[in-house]
Amino acid sequence: MAKLQQPGSGPSAGTGSDSTRKQRPPGHRKGPSVGAIVLLVVGFCAVAAGVFYKDELRTYVLLRPWSKAGPRGAVDAFVAALEANDADAVRGLMSGKADVLVNGDRITGLRPPLAYPGMPPVKPESLTQVGPAAAGRIEYSMRATYPAAFVILTPPSGGWVRFATRPVDGEWRIVDFLVGGQPDHAE
16 A cells, blocks of 8 residues: 655655645746736836827927817917007017007007017008908927927908917917018008
8 A cells, every 4th residue: 555645754854845845836937916017117118208208298298289279279369469559568579579560549460479680570451351260271380399289270351361370378378470472561
């Protein structure tokens, strides 16, 4: 008859043999699970993408392209201030140093803050006869060097007017404007 050996006795007693350790199911390996490794790889990829695209992500959050109310509201307020000949309101709605030319109580010309030296002023009529901003289209520049939401409007007289807007100190402001395809300079 075969003699059965009792656990804890024999040549491997007290050395942590298989008989005294927890038994693992067959095929089970030591180390992290496959799910943990996949989670670690996905997490690493997400962090790497966030670091690589941080400027674009910051610009996206700054411009909030999911809501078009900010850029349109800034353009509508700007046009209303021009129509009311309120030079202080026009300056307040623009970012930077805008050149608002006033003759008496009437605004006669504007130069945007980003105007090049010697640029002739734009007639206010070129900017006010554009209709509501809701009628225009909005395009976004997600470049980190010049993030802006462009509101592009077509006046009834033809041509186009492009207002560049962006949030400045929490308020949407006009940072630049450009008039094309129509006589636009004040004399």
